[in-house]
Amino acid sequence: xxxxxxxxxxxxxxxxxxxxxxxxxxxxxxxxxxxxxxxxxxxxxxxxxxxxxxxxxxxxxxxxxxxxxxxxxxxxxxxxxxxxxxxxxxxxxxxxxxxxxxxxxxxxxxxxx
Amino acid sequence: xxxxxxxxxxxxxxxxxxxxxxxxxxxxxxxxxxxxxxxxxxxxxxxxxxxxxxxxxxxxxxxxxxxxxxxxxxxxxxxxxxxxxxxxxxxxxxxxxxxxxxxxxxxxxxxxxx
Numbered sequence: 001x002x003x004x005x006x007x008x009x010x011x012x013x014x015x016x017x018x019x020x021x022x023x024x025x026x027x028x029x030x031x032x033x034x035x036x037x038x039x040x041x042x043x044x045x046x047x048x049x050x051x052x053x054x055x056x057x058x059x060x061x062x063x064x065x066x067x068x069x070x071x072x073x074x075x076x077x078x079x080x081x082x083x084x085x086x087x088x089x090x091x092x093x094x095x096x097x098x099x100x101x102x103x104x105x106x107x108x109x110x111x112x113x
Numbered sequence: 114x115x116x117x118x119x120x121x122x123x124x125x126x127x128x129x130x131x132x133x134x135x136x137x138x139x140x141x142x143x144x145x146x147x148x149x150x151x152x153x154x155x156x157x158x159x160x161x162x163x164x165x166x167x168x169x170x171x172x173x174x175x176x177x178x179x180x181x182x183x184x185x186x187x188x189x190x191x192x193x194x195x196x197x198x199x200x201x202x203x204x205x206x207x208x209x210x211x212x213x214x215x216x217x218x219x220x221x222x223x224x225x226x227x
Contacts, residue, residue, distance in 0.1 A: 004155075032213060043117075043204060043218035044156070051213040090155055098168035099211035101146060103155040 002027040004104035012110040021076040023091030031095035117219035131193035138207030148204040
């Protein structure tokens, strides 16, 4: 069965600094990969997705992610973080029978001014 | 385009009571998911429907949780009887199919069991 690991529970960065959130997955083949963001009291909003093709994908709000098959990773990056980016970020994998969508435990991003 | 609608937004019940949540997915979306998100954790899949059939319910505590999706559109999730550890946000999501598509989430129902 597929699984997702987000090694960092909390990350704090200064406004304007670059950001990288880590995501590793476990699955035998290439899965569909997603990053979602959740603000307090809200549902999940899709930032970006990877299905196939170019391994560097661009998303909304200036985010990008790179799929690395050899490392089973799909890390999320942003060159310059804004205070409004403070939220919880979830990596998810769609794979297996029925393309079940499995989430990691999330990374809480704090932005300091 | 209307999003995924869930109701109620909040619910407080006593343990051993029953509760039901409702979800209206995006029109035309064949796949529907119910997730449980306990505070501080990622969403955990409870059940996945494809139209009105169950694709995966391996993590649904079937002794107390039930879900249905009549006519392949709206869905309800029921808990009977509720336990303290059921306190969580219950998220509904829908997706056009199970292929290369994204899932869209509702705002969730926050359940507190006291």
